[in-house]
Amino acid sequence: MARICVARDASKAAGHRGSRWLEVVDAEVLHKEIAGLLAQEAREGDAAWAVLAYEGLPDFGPHPNLGELLAWLDAVDEYGPPFEALWATGSFDRVLQAAEAFADSYQGTYADTASWACRTLALMGQSIKAQADPEAYACALVASGQVRFIPAVDGGLHVFWND
Incomplete structure (x- = not known):
């Protein structure tokens, strides 16, 4: 409540x-x-x-827009803890802006960067060879600003593409 x-x-x-x-x-x-x-x-x-x-x-804040409060509750009902984690980054001024960004960029919640990288590479049709380093792939994407990882409250990582 x-x-x-x-x-x-x-x-x-x-x-x-x-x-x-x-x-x-x-x-x-x-x-x-x-x-x-x-x-x-x-x-x-x-x-x-x-x-x-x-x-x-x-x-x-002390003088909130009540519509924003309700929009936040709606977004949390629809998207759950990953939306709460994205909102908590402080990257958004408006709930609608955050909800749109969430819908466009959320990739899922994964145990770690390597599991996300393996899944993403598989979805892109690239075979993962024994010598491939999925963690290095994930780190390279973070460094280039293409993806971000936000720690999940119950463990793991929420993954978002950056536009």
């Missing part, structure tokens, strides 16, 4: 007030819940809100 702790963003001197944990399921529902929180806590001046903490989501 993904949740955000939202609070009325009072004056800088007073700090945050009236925090409450909200489930991140639907943008419209979230907007209504935040509006209700602001109405309950309203005082003089404009009321704003801020996210104090995230649970089950990466940190999108």
Whole structure:
């Protein structure tokens, strides 16, 4: 379950007030819940809100786009831990951009660079001879910027082609 702790963003001197944990399921529902929180806590001046903490989501900052939060959850539902690993690299500003890059570049999760290289060479129709060094092939592609390996949380490597 993904949740955000939202609070009325009072004056800088007073700090945050009236925090409450909200489930991140639907943008419209979230907007209504935040509006209700602001109405309950309203005082003089404009009321704003801020996210104090995230649970089950990466940190999108104090004033996130709620659509981005939901898009991230959708991408994780569709692509799983490899997408989370790609997002965690910090290479993307927008979730949609990251999801498109994932769909275009993800090659799978492998035990190590050699197993990926052997599989890739086989898919390309190249025979792997005893004297071939699959790890050297993988290292050469990394060095030339053609591929990247991201460690998987449960072991192994997520493999992505670079454009």
